Amino acid sequence: MKKVLIITYYWPPSGGAGVQRWLKFTKYLSSFGIQPIVLTVDPGRASYAQRDESLKDEVADELLVYTTKTVELYDLYKKLIGKGEIPYGGFSNQQEESVLQKVAKVVRGNFFIPDPRKGWNRFAYQKAVQLIREHQIDTVITTSPPHSTQMIGLKLKRQLGIRWIADLRDPWTDIYYYGELYRSSWAKRRDQVLELKVLQAADQIVTVSKALKRLFDEKLGGTTGSKILVVPNGYDEDDFDVKVPVSDDKFVITYTGTISTAYDMDGLLRALRELDEQQQKGILFRLVGNIPPVIIDRIRHELPLIELDLVGYVDHAKSVSYLLKSSIQLLIIPKIENNKGIVTGKFYEYLASGKPVLAIGPMGGDLGEVIMETACGLLFDYSDSEGIKKMLTQNLQGSFEINRDRATKYSRRELTQKLVQEIVL
Template identity: 35%
Template sequence: MEKSKKVLIVTYYWPPAGGPGVQRWLKFAKYLPEFGWEPIIYTPENPSYPLVDETLIKEVPENLKIVKTNIWEPYQLAEKFSKSNKKFKGGQFDVGKNQSLMSKLSIFIRGNFFIPDARKFWVKPSILFLKQYLKENNIDVLVTTGPPHSLHLIGLGLKKELLNLKWIADFRDPWTEISYYKHLKLTSGSDKKHKQLEKSIFENADLTLATSYTDAENFRKNGANAFCVTNGFDKENTSTPLSMTDGKVKFTLSYVGVLEQLRNPENLWKALENLCKTNSDFSKDFELKFVGRIDDKILNEIKSSILKNNIRNLGYLAHNDSVNEMQNSDLLLITNFPNETSKGIIPGKLFEYLATGKQIISFGPKDADVETILDKTKAGKHFDYSEIKEIENYILSLYENWKSGTSIHNEANINEFSRKELTKKLSELLNKI
């Protein structure tokens, strides 16, 4: 039997970290041995995670080798001065009139003093440690995955010192093209430094991975040898009990995950308000369910509207429980940043949504990659942030089907997005570099 090759994966997010950032390489690590690759994880000993999900520890493969070293982060110190730093850690920002003076100052410091991010202090110690580790353990390929994008600087440093090293830079989100980049209040010098570092990674990595088709294309334009391997789903055997509120069956629209101000679908809330005002049956039957962390400003605005009696806010749940809540829904909501540069963002939860067979309603720029996937799989409908009447008509048609007992289940073939199929695609790329 042919001996497995070794791939060392440098990742900040690892169980018990919660949220979508941990899922990608947790699942790749699960399936890589089936394709002739032995994964080894390198991760911080003492990270500062925005979300924790202890149940994910059970999903870590039993024989997986995990190497840890200490990290120093400024977040704990910063959180003493500003509550908003907890949001930054989770990728959330106060915007516009919601920004306090302390919030503005924190954003300025974050963007200009911690380049590319506040985990930068782990870079030099990791290069020093891994330089020796890679040699002693005969590692065939190094993978760095970001955000935090500072982890790519570990790969860049090692690549410059170990010329024969094969290195893959995995971008779960873009760096300078991500929507909140323009909200970092960067000086021209800081902006230049961010872009120079990003370009250096694109030019020096043997392979750059993107999670969307548009991102891969944009990375190639900027000098990267880029390929797209999307996120996906692990089919879970979950029951599908009915969604209940006060003993009554409800037509349920659910949002699962983190919802921040920059991705707030205000036109959806308006459409739902209109439906509740004009259709008493819909108002009585409808439930708006939130699972995860919803920005307080968004939640308070909805609670001050006619929708206040339709809301069920469950807060952050363990991953398996979140999947159950997806199953206990009729329509699943996904949102993206409204600007053109965000077309390539495909949130990881889209694929878990697909696996439920439920209909999906999506918001973002026109011709987004999410729209391409929804059209391809016939799993739902995508809207931009200017539409309202079209949204009302779509939701009303689904509600009427639900009311009459007509199935609104999606039977699309989505096997190409299974974690095992995606790991097979990844292994083929690993074999080629």
């Protein structure tokens, strides 16, 4: 088999959507003649925002996984603010920002470029060189965020002439919370220079949506041709091969993942309020994930008749079980600049569950295109309370149907085949 080295900071027992992408690719690569070898950070030294110990069970016994030590700059951040929680989800888990948190953001944005996990790079590079020589590897894949991981690939390319594929799951200098880092003009320019160096030097760039492909292509002058490939996130059919009892006494709306004040809920809450009283009393609104108190208080205040179930953060298997228990699944795209390219990883798991998706976000973007293609639900503008109310009513009456067969192209196995065939691993 051809051997490929995958360099990723996030790996089990790290939790969150970012882990799933390459965990699932490594599961299926051997089926297409590729032996993946993984290089990651020592989990005992890493600064994970979320942990999911259950994901370790999904790492194949035969998969070679190597870890290295690191210098975690987030340790300094935690000492500075006096808290043990690492920010994630665009700082959605941080409320009522203190002076110390602002200072920490200034330090993070201006001294830790491109990000605080760059302390792993020196150790990862040294180990990567060893593995490349030991296993006679000629292709390396770096996946980010953290985008500092791409600097490892850049150095390997320059020093060893290795074939290098850069997988970028999120924007770099265009990420929606970039302005919250209080970066100076010098720091912004430095970050932009690093981003462009990576885009120019990589032999192949892989990203998750058409909008991100356009964004990176524009930075390269619009002349990249086939250099940038879109391989979206997806779902693993094995994760959904479970039987979960579904209660018929409640209509369950489920939202999973992070949420913040950037997620416009005005139209949704208005639609739910306008349902008649009996319908409202029959609804259970389930939030799976870490939800800020200000969001919870608003929902309780505006929807007093609707039962609210606050589940909190759960492991991946448990999250899937909540999807399968749902009547309808809620997806909200943050109302931010350049959000037409956002297709969250959890959307594909919504898709796999076979339950209708009520999506709220920008019209004319990548998400709307996939929803139309798969016929899995409907996308509404943030203010379209009438449309949202109509879909909720149809589902409450059991008259909204979806076609599950159209989702198969987004299975992890199919996407792995696309990855192998189109970038010619």
